[in-house]
Amino acid sequence: MKQGKDALDPIVVVRLSTEFGQIGNLCDLDPPITVGGVLEHLEHRGHALLTLFLAGPFLVPLPLPGLSVPFGVFIAFFAFAMAFGRKPFLPKSWLAREIPKDTLRKFCGMAVRFFKKFEALFKPRLVWLVDFRAAQFTIAFMIAICGILLALPLPPGTNSPPSSVIIALSIGFLERDGILVLIGYILFLLNIAFFTFLAVFGYEGVMNLIRMF
Numbered sequence: 001m002k003q004g005k006d007a008l009d010p011i012v013v014v015r016l017s018t019e020f021g022q023i024g025n026l027c028d029l030d031p032p033i034t035v036g037g038v039l040e041h042l043e044h045r046g047h048a049l050l051t052l053f054l055a056g057p058f059l060v061p062l063p064l065p066g067l068s069v070p071f072g073v074f075i076a077f078f079a080f081a082m083a084f085g086r087k088p089f090l091p092k093s094w095l096a097r098e099i100p101k102d103t104l105r106k107f108c109g110m111a112v113r114f115f116k117k118f119e120a121l122f123k124p125r126l127v128w129l130v131d132f133r134a135a136q137f138t139i140a141f142m143i144a145i146c147g148i149l150l151a152l153p154l155p156p157g158t159n160s161p162p163s164s165v166i167i168a169l170s171i172g173f174l175e176r177d178g179i180l181v182l183i184g185y186i187l188f189l190l191n192i193a194f195f196t197f198l199a200v201f202g203y204e205g206v207m208n209l210i211r212m213f
Contacts, residue, residue: 017115024108027101036095047078052170058163072151079144126178
């Protein structure tokens with residue numbers, strides 16, 4: 001069906017389980033794995049897959065010392081590039097950072113198992129929430145805000161909430177799944193509430209509030 005001039009027609013070439021399996025295979029090669037090398041491997045699928053990859057490790061208990069700030073900034077850069085259709089400027093020193101192979105292998109293994117189990121549930125529906133430029137700008141803007149939140153030097157436990165938004169919106173965009181995008185919108189609003197409470201009441205106050213519920 002022909003769509004309007006403001007619509008984008010993203011084409012999913014391979015399933016996400018295959019994409020993450022290919023990233024995991026990089027761990028079997030001799031050269032060290034850098035952030036830039038992984039991003040270069042993923043760029044054929046566009047910025048949404050990059051934001052998905054960068055946010056994913058913060059939703060699972062994996063050690064990522066010193067990477068939340070650069071990963072969060074990268075996510076914000078890629079999201080703004082999505083919004084305005086431009087190539088982001090990326091600091092070479094951050095691109096040269098090595099990713100521990102054991103950590104990358106574990107994360108990719110988890111991602112492959114997750115997508116093999118659930119990717120059949122992701123499918124094009126309510127595509128107007130994804131395909132039109134205004135919708136894409138909204139998705140990219142929310143991902144950028146969550147990337148900035150991820151980059152903030154905040155206490156432990158504050159990385160997972162923005163990561164969940166980034167993952168939901170990125171998968172929704174890649175799979176043209178409007179239902180998943182709506183879930184991402186809801187998670188975004190919950191994040192805004194969470195970080196607002198964090199700013200007003202402090203970390204201990206928010207934790208006490210969560211324990212009350």
